[in-house]
Amino acid sequence: VDSSAPMPSRRAQRVALRQLLTLSLLLVLIFTCMLAPAAAAKKKKKAKAKEAGEVDGIRCAVCITAVDEIQMELATTENSTNTLDLRWGLTAEVTEGRAKRIGKVIPYKRSELRSIEVMDRVCGQMKNYGTTDMVHGETRLRLLAEHERPMSSNDVHIEGREDPKKIAIKKFTQHCQDLVDDNEESITTAIRDAANDTQLQDLLCYGEDSKPCGATRKACYRGTYSPHMGLAPCFPCPYGSYADQYGQTECTACPEGQNTSGTGSKLDKDCLDKCPRGHSSHNGLGVCAPCQKGTYQPSVGGKFCFKCPEGMTTKEEGALKDTECVSACGDGLQSSTEACDDNNTESGDGCSGGCEIEAGATCELKAGGKSTCRLVTCGDTHLDSAHDGSIEETCDDGNAEGGDGCSATCTVEEGWGCKPGTGKDLHVSVCHRVVCGDFKRQFAEECDDGNTAAGDGCSADCKVEEGFFCKKSTSSGAIGPPGSYSFRKDKCKPIPECGNGRRVKGEACDDGNTVNGDGCSAKCAVEKGWACTKGEDGSPDVCAKKEKKGKKDDDGKPKNDEL
Numbered sequence: 001v002d003s004s005a006p007m008p009s010r011r012a013q014r015v016a017l018r019q020l021l022t023l024s025l026l027l028v029l030i031f032t033c034m035l036a037p038a039a040a041a042k043k044k045k046k047a048k049a050k051e052a053g054e055v056d057g058i059r060c061a062v063c064i065t066a067v068d069e070i071q072m073e074l075a076t077t078e079n080s081t082n083t084l085d086l087r088w089g090l091t092a093e094v095t096e097g098r099a100k101r102i103g104k105v106i107p108y109k110r111s112e113l114r115s116i117e118v119m120d121r122v123c124g125q126m127k128n129y130g131t132t133d134m135v136h137g138e139t140r141l142r143l144l145a146e147h148e149r150p151m152s153s154n155d156v157h158i159e160g161r162e163d164p165k166k167i168a169i170k171k172f173t174q175h176c177q178d179l180v181d182d183n184e185e186s187i188t189t190a191i192r193d194a195a196n197d198t199q200l201q202d203l204l205c206y207g208e209d210s211k212p213c214g215a216t217r218k219a220c221y222r223g224t225y226s227p228h229m230g231l232a233p234c235f236p237c238p239y240g241s242y243a244d245q246y247g248q249t250e251c252t253a254c255p256e257g258q259n260t261s262g263t264g265s266k267l268d269k270d271c272l273d274k275c276p277r278g279h280s281s282h283n284g285l286g287v288c289a290p291c292q293k294g295t296y297q298p299s300v301g302g303k304f305c306f307k308c309p310e311g312m313t314t315k316e317e318g319a320l321k322d323t324e325c326v327s328a329c330g331d332g333l334q335s336s337t338e339a340c341d342d343n344n345t346e347s348g349d350g351c352s353g354g355c356e357i358e359a360g361a362t363c364e365l366k367a368g369g370k371s372t373c374r375l376v377t378c379g380d381t382h383l384d385s386a387h388d389g390s391i392e393e394t395c396d397d398g399n400a401e402g403g404d405g406c407s408a409t410c411t412v413e414e415g416w417g418c419k420p421g422t423g424k425d426l427h428v429s430v431c432h433r434v435v436c437g438d439f440k441r442q443f444a445e446e447c448d449d450g451n452t453a454a455g456d457g458c459s460a461d462c463k464v465e466e467g468f469f470c471k472k473s474t475s476s477g478a479i480g481p482p483g484s485y486s487f488r489k490d491k492c493k494p495i496p497e498c499g500n501g502r503r504v505k506g507e508a509c510d511d512g513n514t515v516n517g518d519g520c521s522a523k524c525a526v527e528k529g530w531a532c533t534k535g536e537d538g539s540p541d542v543c544a545k546k547e548k549k550g551k552k553d554d555d556g557k558p559k560n561d562e563l
Contacts, residue, residue, distance in 0.1 A: 059179075060139065122176065236263040277300055395411065418430065
């Protein structure tokens, strides 16, 4: 700081201060002018509503719901024994050597602290409500089911506009917050004094024109009631009762044996006779129809009839109990007590008159449905087996003659093979003679290499020999179903296995064992100093030591040192 600089005069200081105050007042005036119109409009609208004595249905509904939420929140600590010690000092009075403390101890559940907690939480519950018109003449809120509530993430927009449910919830929450802000002291006092629902409603919702529900409670409409002198808030009459007067404190019960079709009934004629047992209607009342055959109803006021178990029915309409459900042979409904039911009581068709499967018959069964039965008959093109095991067809070529591969008793004849047909003849067996060595692998043949010689992998009876594998051949000229047989002979090869006595590709020898030192090693390699000759007709190789070659002199005779 330059100490040599001249200090401003007192006059200059007063002028600067005056200018600063003027600027501050000007800024305050500008902000006041900006906020005043909105506040004035809101105040004017509220005042107009008060003067006209208008009752905002939504505000009233929010108030009633807020009272319910306050009581529910208080109920969570109703049995609490916690206390708040508000004693803050000592008096001069001494009793038994101890000074008396100034202040008091109060229950936590009735304390101002608890009141603040309740007021902080109650409005947050408004997000779970929606409007309902269940009470005539009143707008009420109802607790929404989980799936009815809007998503709690970012605002949801529908076709460019905000979700109506979220708009309503914002309105409920704001009304609730206004209610709490305007009545903090009253709510605290009511909680301290353990006010009940009616007292809280009178305190917060009614009593003046400016209150959410107006100055006075309205009398309940017909079809509704209220235990509080028949005045709002009202509740619809439950099932089995009605209210035909305004301002009823309770609903009138219907005569015994009668009920109403819904809640909120207004007249005694809304009480209708309940359907008797064995009968039903859409609402269990009024004009009722007897339960049809196969159904029953054991209770009074039934809205539907119960079905009998599968395959069972009742003898008459109007059955009262499940014990009236019985099996009826021949009704085409197979029950658990019937072996079959082909919709008749005639014997000789596979299902007897007593709904038993007949000897030598077969049935396609369907629980709770019609059975399809027939006697097993050779030559009827159905490949069947009798249910009792007395007959088992292995083929059925549409006739009962032998010599064509399928015998007169529908069994495959010796030297033949049979398979199902194709297309429209699917059920007719197609039979072919089986000849081993004709290049055609058919039916029971495991291989067919075009001969009946043994030792080549395919035996004389066309079975794969031990130690061999045979690759099945295919041909575009095959006769019969795909894969039934072919015109090309199978190729059979030994299974690569050292020591099986069959030299195959990759083996230098195979003498039928895996012993070392006999010329052919355990890995089927010719040992040093040995020579192995391949066996004939698939027999093991024969190995022998090589002769030792000695040195000879000029005339071809062995030298003396080698004798």
